[in-house]
Amino acid sequence: MRCQIENGTLSYIIEEDSVFITGFEGSDALLVIPEVIDGVPVCGIGRKAFLGNRSLQHIILPETVEWIGDWAFCNCVQLRRIEFPCHPVRFGKGLFAKDAKLYEITLGSNQERMPVPGRLLAVAATLLDAEYLLDMVQAECAEWYSRFDGRLLAFLAEPAENALKSLVYCAEEDMGAKQEACLAGQECRKAYLTLLRLAYPEHLEKETEEKLRAYLLDQEGLQTGFAWEAVKSADGKEQLIFCDIMLKLNGIREENISLVLEDLGDTCIELKAHLLKAWEQRKTQTPVWERFAL
Numbered sequence: 001m002r003c004q005i006e007n008g009t010l011s012y013i014i015e016e017d018s019v020f021i022t023g024f025e026g027s028d029a030l031l032v033i034p035e036v037i038d039g040v041p042v043c044g045i046g047r048k049a050f051l052g053n054r055s056l057q058h059i060i061l062p063e064t065v066e067w068i069g070d071w072a073f074c075n076c077v078q079l080r081r082i083e084f085p086c087h088p089v090r091f092g093k094g095l096f097a098k099d100a101k102l103y104e105i106t107l108g109s110n111q112e113r114m115p116v117p118g119r120l121l122a123v124a125a126t127l128l129d130a131e132y133l134l135d136m137v138q139a140e141c142a143e144w145y146s147r148f149d150g151r152l153l154a155f156l157a158e159p160a161e162n163a164l165k166s167l168v169y170c171a172e173e174d175m176g177a178k179q180e181a182c183l184a185g186q187e188c189r190k191a192y193l194t195l196l197r198l199a200y201p202e203h204l205e206k207e208t209e210e211k212l213r214a215y216l217l218d219q220e221g222l223q224t225g226f227a228w229e230a231v232k233s234a235d236g237k238e239q240l241i242f243c244d245i246m247l248k249l250n251g252i253r254e255e256n257i258s259l260v261l262e263d264l265g266d267t268c269i270e271l272k273a274h275l276l277k278a279w280e281q282r283k284t285q286t287p288v289w290e291r292f293a294l
Contacts, residue, residue: 003038007031018043027055029078035062045072047092054078060108061085070094077101081118083108088137095134096125103235105134115141116148117200124148127189128155145203152193153208156215160186184226191219192230195242213249227251228260232268239271247278 003010008026010033012019019042021033035042042062047069050056053076060083070092073079079096081104096102104118105125115137124133130151133144163186164179194212197204219227228251231242246252252260257279264272 001038005032005034010037012037012042013046014038014040017041020044020046021049022046024050024053024056029055029057030060031056031058032060033062033065035064043067045069047071048074050074050076052076057081059083063087063108065089068092068095071097074098080104081106086137088135091131091134093131095131096122099126102126107137115139116144116202119196120148120200123193123196124151127193128152142203146205149197149204149208152197153211156190156194162186184229187219187226188229188233191216191227192233195227195230195234195245196238198245199238199241216246216249217251225263228263232264232271236270239268240274243271243275244278247275247282252279 001012001014003012007028007030008024010021011023012021017040019037019040021042021044024031033042041064043064043066045061045065045068048071049069050073051071055078056076057078057080059079063085065085067090071094072092073082073096074094075098077100079099079102083106086107102122105121106118121134124130128151133148160183163182194215198212201209216227227246231239231246234242260275261272
């Protein structure tokens with residue numbers, strides 16, 4: 001069966017007095033799924049219901065949804081934000097696989113009830129492959145962060161070569177270039193996640209924080225530049241926050257500030273201006289005897 005809504009057409013089935021969404025057709029960026037169709041509550045999102053959608057950027061699920069099937073939002077290449085019901089939902093596997101742009105998972109309009117930041121929830125499901133962390137409504141914050149940090153540290157310890165398993169080669173001659181790009185991308189993702197966790201330091205244990213800081217400082221050299229590439233690849237405000245973290249950790253310092261500014265060139269104008277201002281403030285706030293200490 002099909003239902004015409006403001007943003008497109010939903011396909012669905014009705015079983016046991018419940019509507020299950022099975023597909024969607026439309027070209028709008030926003031989709032608000034109704035709570036009721038034909039007088040029956042929408043209780044589930046079916047397997048692969050939105051698989052491969054190329055237009056949706058923001059999806060709002062109704063409070064009536066109780067479960068979401070396997071790969072329901074897989075490969076939604078433009079999806080940036082999804083709003084879940086404010087109650088526990090059963091999830092299938094691969095929910096947000098290949099959703100590279102997914103930025104935030106929230107609990108509808110009730111942001112005051114969010115136990116953890118929506119940004120961390122998004123990377124847990126995409127970059128960390130830890131969909132079990134999406135069961136967050138009833139989880140205590142400290143416990144959730146502990147599980148997140150455990151998965152993050154395990155990810156940082158994984159050999160970068162693990163990422164090569166997902167590569168598909170078109171010809172033998174492109175193997176070397178693809179492998180190199182894949183390995184670099186994996187290291188940048190690790191640095192990005194490390195910066196992101198430091199940007200959201202809630203319930204961050206001292207030992208874990210020290211490990212994350214040490215990891216970044218090992219990565220910050222501009223010859224490889226994984227941490228710096230992670231700063232540049234971040235979105236808007238995140239760039240500035242990550243830049244401040246690198247300054248605080250002394251990853252950006254007297255010895256490499258010129259290289260950093262040269263690397264920015266005329267591309268990241270806002271980031272460059274922010275860095276120049278922060279650097280000037282740092283110099284004026286640093287005691288003279290520290291600035292000239294050997």
